[in-house]
Structure formats: C-alpha cells, structure tokens
Amino acid sequence: LELLDLDYAAWSAAALGRLQEHRGAAREEAGVWLGQALDAADDAGACARVVDGYAATLSHLRAAGLSFLQPGALLAPPAAPAPPPPAPLPSPLAGGPLYRAMAARFVAYRDGFVLPFRRDHLARIGRQIVLVDLTGMLADGPEAFADARAALAASLRAFRYRRIPGLDALRGRIARVLVAATKIDHVATSQYLNARALLADALAGGAWAGSIARERLRFEVLAAIRSTEDGWMRRDGAQRAALRGVLRAPGGTLQLLVPSDVPPRAPAASDWPDGGFIYADFAPPDLSGHRERPFPGINLDKALDHLVGDRLR
Secondary structure (H helix, E strand, O other), X not given: OHHHHOOHHHHHHHHHHHHHHOOHHHHHHHHHHHHHHHXXXXXXXXXXXXXXXXXXXXHHHHHOXXXXXXXXXXXXXXXXXXXXXXXXXXXXXXXXXXXXXXXXXXXXXXXXXXXHHHHHOHHHOOEEEEEEOHHHHHXXXXXXXXXXXXXXXXXXXXXOEOOOHHHHHOOOOEOEEEEEEOOHHHOOHHHHHHHHXXXXXXXXXXXXXXXOOHHHEEEEEOEOOOOOEEEEEEEOOEEEXXXXXXXXXXXXXXXXXXOOOOOOOOOOHHHOOOOOOOOOOEOOOOOHHHOOOOOOOEOHHHHHHHHHHHXXX
C-alpha cells in the first residue's frame, strides 16, 4: 500500500535503505543480489532475472523474521492475473536501460494492481481490526521487532480515517479501529496490561494514529480461543507466573512453563534481555465440550463492543 504514495525513485531508496540496515546473513544475501543487479545495468531485458533474484532475497529475509518486505506479490503471488512486480534499483543507475524498464514495471504494478485493490476493496472498509503478533515480534529479536513496527506503520498510513464526524462520514472513511495483540494466551495474565501498553507504545506514535479521533481507536489484547491456563512455578527462589498447556508440536505434551515478561515499552536494542524473549507455542484445547457454550476466549467481547457496539445499541 505504501507504493501508492511513492514514485519509483523514492520507493527504491527506501527499500534499499532497509536492506542496508540489516545485519549478518540477511545483509550479505542482499549484497550479493545487488551486485548482480548492478552487473545488469545496461540490459533492459534482465528485468525478470533481477526481480527473481530480489524475490529470493526477500524470502531469505522473511525466514530471518523480517516483515517490511515489498512488493508483497513476490512473497504471496496474487490469485488473479496482475502486472509483474518490480525490484528496487540504486539511483546511480537512473537513466540506464535496466532502471527505465524497472521504473515502468513499478508504475504498471502500482497503477494496475495496488491502486485497484485499494479502490475496490480497502476503500469500502468502515471498521478495521489490525492483528499484531506482538509476542512473535519480541521473540524474533530487536531488528525484527523494529522492522515489523515500521511495516505496520507504513501500511496503516495508506488508510483514511474519520476525524470530523459529519464531514468524514460523507467521504467513506474508516469509523473505528481496533489494534489487537493476538495469541495473548501465550503470556501470563499478569502481563496483559504490559502487552497492551507495549502495543500502544509501538504504534500510537505513528502519523496514522494522529489522524484518528482518540475515542475511535482502541488498543487491546486478544485470544480467539484460549489454549492455556494460569499456574505458578517456583524459580530462582521465587514464585513465578506460569502457563499450563499442550505444546504445538508432534506428540506435544502438557507442560507448565514460565514465559518471558512483556515490557511495557519497546526496549532499546542494547537493553534486549540476554537470550531474548521466549514464548512457547501452544496447541488449541479440546473444544468438544463447547458445542452449546462459547469457546474460551480473551477479550473478544471488548473487541466486538468497540467495533460494532454502537450499531447494536
């Protein structure tokens, strides 16, 4: 969606800038691909080959836990026919055959695929829920956390939100937004307040949040189906909040584990705990006893109330 507000030169600069910020194997992978692209600077017919190399680079970055990866069609090809997506190129190649051909690809992809998608689908949204894998972001480390945070903010800037009740209603803008940390049952109940605070800290400062009236935006923690129960475990001479559940793995067994505490604010990279944040992946519980009663969930009532409660009163 961010591509709608950028031309090819600006998008390339931003995308390549993110590649250069990565560390270790991810940066080396990006460097190899960029070298191949530079070697093809005078060959307009090398577009498809350069894009294929860029797609492989994006796949490696995604496997490393990163998520601000564009264009998305290189990682999740559209179901319907669409113009071929582009790859970014450095500005010194501007004016050359490969750069001109790739810039034309960018315009065709943006105007022929991204713009119609927003016009035909996203422009009709009246209520929005943004699901965030907050524990996954923490578990993947500081670089992945910052990358996911930037990706979410960039995507949300592409939406239009209501600010002036009477006027905005006439322009088809989104009336209510719920930003929710999912799988909250993977942390102890005592950490829900911290998780909600961290979610707000990570996203509320973005320009997109400032375009929404405060009462129309809510940050929440959710679990559609709760897969754990609270418990206690003695560790390091103290009682620690623990979770009891069946691990999501072949032959998973019932375990009592102590997940990492959730920080109320995004820690600086230098303050990341030794060993990182650790959260187990639990399997859904047996739901056969819930044929005539609700599934065990967390805060779904609050989510629905914020999103559609005004329509039901």
